[in-house]
Amino acid sequence: MFKNLKNKFERMMMAVTFAEAGEWEQARDIVDERDKKKVRKVVRKAVREEKRPLLYS
Numbered sequence: 001m002f003k004n005l006k007n008k009f010e011r012m013m014m015a016v017t018f019a020e021a022g023e024w025e026q027a028r029d030i031v032d033e034r035d036k037k038k039v040r041k042v043v044r045k046a047v048r049e050e051k052r053p054l055l056y057s
Helices: 002-020 024-037
Strands: none
Touching (some): 002 024
């Protein structure tokens, strides 16, 4: 948890530094890079067929 928080803080401070120096595009790229990492692949499990035998009464 703290590792992610630290990385997020470092990226934001880096973007602020570039923005203060007048490098607006570089700062935006740093912030956008963070958002790209949040995209996750969705893996769906195959529908499982019923393995139990049918019981008739």
